Amino acid sequence: MSHSRRAVLAREFGPPLEVLNLETVASSVPAAGRVAVRMLASPINPSDLIPVTGAYRSRTALPVVPGFEGVGVISAVHPGEDATLIGRRVLPVGSAGGWQTVKECPVDWCIPVPEEVSEEQAATAYINPLTALRMVETHAVAPHVRTAVVNAGGSAIAQVLVRLLRGRGIRTIGLCRQPGSVADASLFDALIPTAGGGWEARLARLGPVDLAFDCVGGAEGAALAGLLRHGGTLVHYGLLSGRPLPPSLWRHRPDLVIDLFRLRGWVHTVGRAELLAAFDGVFELVRTGVVRTRVQERLPLAEFRAGLWLAVEHSSRGKVLLCP
Ligand SMILES: NC(=O)c1ccc[n+]([C@@H]2O[C@H](COP(=O)([O-])OP(=O)(O)OC[C@H]3O[C@@H](n4cnc5c(N)ncnc54)[C@H](OP(=O)(O)O)[C@@H]3O)[C@@H](O)[C@H]2O)c1
Secondary structure, eight states: OEEEEEEEEESSOSOHHHHEEEEEEEEEOOOTTEEEEEEEEEEOOHHHHHHHHTTTGGGOOSSBOOOSOOEEEEEEEOTTSOGGGTTOEEEEOSSSOOSBSEEEEEGGGEEEOOTTSOHHHHHTSSHHHHHHHHHHHHHOOTTTOOEEEESSTTSHHHHHHHHHHHHTTOEEEEEESOGGGOTTGGGSSEEEEOTTSOHHHHHHHTOOEEEEEESSBHHHHHHHHHTEEEEEEEEEOOOTTSBOOOTHHHHHOTTSEEEEOOHHHHHTTSOHHHHHHHHHHHHHHHHTTSOOOOEEEEEOGGGHHHHHHHHHHTGGGOEEEEOO
């Protein structure tokens, strides 16, 4: 039996606003070991757009439906497999495809969502919270780390990082292009604007920095690394500037620990038991308010273009959720 689903998809690589379209496509009953998940909400994250541009063409099959995270309800299973799964609210992780009415995926990659977690927090519980938790658990080890710096201070992930770091008693300094765009500025012990220059001198005056989280890369990431104390740690996990860290960094600062963190790498190497345990940790952070992602807009799939614009131009206002 075949059905149809609506999906925001790209049939060729290119600028997301040009190559993404909403289409109705055929879908069939799930194959063995797979389920269909009726999507409820899926955010637009910076990393969703990268495969669409063709940056990872060797591992991106066309057509591509973006959306690495989101929440949905299992709506169908392979005939003869566990029908009691139908109706369960899950996060279908481990692959793209959130921006459609129904996502098909392996049942083993479905993470059950506790009832008390709201739809908005569930939809955004994966990429940023799990990344922040993994990075902090790995690197923010007291008493060696007293001061940390987080750039893109207004980003969703910075809001999780700063709460986790504060919870460990670590003084946390934020960098941001415009301080007015940081919703929870008071969470940071200091917030330094980078627009206009001079931020390096201001940061240096605040004393030694043990640990830096960089998702900007390029010149800002390199300058931040240069300000770390001898033997400090740089966790580099994003490229918001569109530029990589200069290779000379490794030559100039051989004393640094530089971790190029990719959630994808971790998620695809741990087993399901470890993944479920990590999500238990995230859901606990949601319950206690350490993770409380702000949502600026919920839009139907048909308005994905407006959503893309908001997510790129006004990212600091909060996440845009596509709600099929
Ligand atoms: N490695 C991983 O596994 C992993 C996992 C999760 C997230 N990430 C990365 O983490 C980063 C943040 O993600 P998010 O979802 O938290 O972002 P977000 O909520 O969409 O926020 C983006 C933020 O970045 C700022 N920004 C944009 N371009 C910038 C630039 N060139 N220089 C400095 N700041 C800039 C924006 O601030 P203003 O526009 O207000 O200045 C905004 O506060 C992304 O690069 C994402 O790919 C990586």
